[in-house]
Amino acid sequence: MQPRAASGERAQLSPPPLVVDIARKLVKAGFETWCVGGAVRDALLGYEHLDWDLATAATPPQVRALFRRTVPVGIEFGTVGVLDAENTMHEVTTFRRDVQTDGRHAVVEFGASLRDDLARRDFTINAIAYDPLGDRIEDPFHGRDDLERRIVRAVGAPEDRMREDRLRALRAIRFASRFEFEIEPATWRAVVDSAPHLTRLSRERVKQEIEKTMDQVARAGLAMRMWKESGALAALVPALADVSAVTLRSLDLLPRPGGSVRADRAMQRLIALFADLPARDAERALRDLRFSNKDVGWVGSVLRAWSTLDREMALTLAAEAPPPDAVLRRWAGITGRVRSRAVWRLAAARFAAARDLHQAAPDPRQVASAYRRAMRIAFRDPIEVGDLAVDGDDLRTAGVPAGPVMKTVLSGLVEYVLEDPARNVRDELLVRAMSILGES
Ligand code: ATP
Ligand code: MG
Secondary structure, three states, rough: OOOEEEEEEEOOOOOOHHHHHHHHHHHHHHOOOEEOOOHHHHHHHHHOOOOOEEEOOOHHHHHHOOOOOOEEHHHHEEEEEEEEEOOOEEEEEOOOEEEEEEEEEEEOOOOOOEEEEEEEEOOOHHHEEEOOOOOOEEOOOHHHHHHOEEOEEEEOOHHHHHHEOHHHHHHHHHHHHEEEEEEEEHHHHHHHHHHHHHHHHHHHHHHHHHHHHHHHHOOHHHHHHHHHHHOHHHHOOHOOOOOOOOHHHHOOOOOOOOOHHHHHHHHHHHHHOOOOOOOHHHHHHHHHHHOOOOHHHHHHHHHHHHHHHHHHHHHHHHHHOOOOOOHHHHHHHHHHHHHHHHHHHHHHHHHHHHHHOOOOOOOHHHHHHHHHHHHHHOOOOOOHHOOOOOOOOHHHOOOOOHHHHHHHHHHHHHHHHHHHHHOOHHHHHHHHHHHHHHHO
């Protein structure tokens, strides 16, 4: 392939008009201004991108003087947020040069050229600039060729660039998996060499990368496989160092067809990522990564239910006959109503992943039909204490003492109705309560 001209070609990208207005105002005031970064890359790939960032020769005070409404997003790094007529914020960043780096943070210097600014960017595909007024591309590192060849390649010497900022190792993997590009060999070697140094990244950063991966990457399993193969996973989440092929594959199979909201998919994938581990180890690893107590608790509780049910579900669903309602109800009793969907989605993804990898697992059609029935049952039948036709007051009145005995009676009653929901009538439950009381 002929390398293309570094600049000058017409590109006809279409940044939002309000972004073009901002660029026009800066240029009119005498400041060179370009669209840069992810939006240019995505537009060239034919994807929509919502955040069009601008790079300009104007300094932050000059940008702030020019626009009525601005937000000091990261002044020390040269970034000013400019609010457009519709109140959307666009980042305008002064051309800059890194003068000093420490593995994550850089000291930047203004008064740089566009070329300097592009040279400090991480990958060639992220270092393409677009002039929205003149419809020209500036591409000194041949990022468009790499987009065409589907390659993630560091700008400049990969070793040096990753030493400057180790986060770039994780970003390389995220971009490669997101676009299903190859990582250029020298860049990949630098990723691998970075792995032992990744522990210097803050936990919050690592968490953020995991979340972005789960959120953005269609084949999140591919991304995590690269985390594993590069050594990043062992360094950053030691509990997952030996994560299984089934687990990695299962990430690509969430959500199931039918769709779900994005945040839900990301959380479901997080659960799936930790599904090889005992719930307690998963919780510890997630706490280490600074996930919120709410998220840690949720993942842990789903995994606890899953570890109780996984073998039984695999065996039961592999049988010829569909599982009876009573079995699905009992499973719902174990998962609880709120977790039932999450456990089933995990099960379905893991079974499908196992089959993909030629391991024994239930037939997806059998799983899908049981899943549908299980959802109906979980949201229709009595499966939890709160669903019982009697409550604690009723039982106390009938002579059941509060405390542990009450607990035993209530869970005995739940078991009783799980076998047959028609038993969930007050009188029948009171009779049953007395007999449990007699036994305990
Ligand atoms: P996304 O769609 O994930 O936002 P993006 O390319 O816009 O992708 P950002 O993290 O928003 O990524 O960064 C915007 C641009 O800033 C990148 O395209 C790249 O040019 C530059 N950049 C971001 N982080 C780094 C980094 N750690 N090292 C060098 N350049 C970076
Ligand atoms: Mg971005």
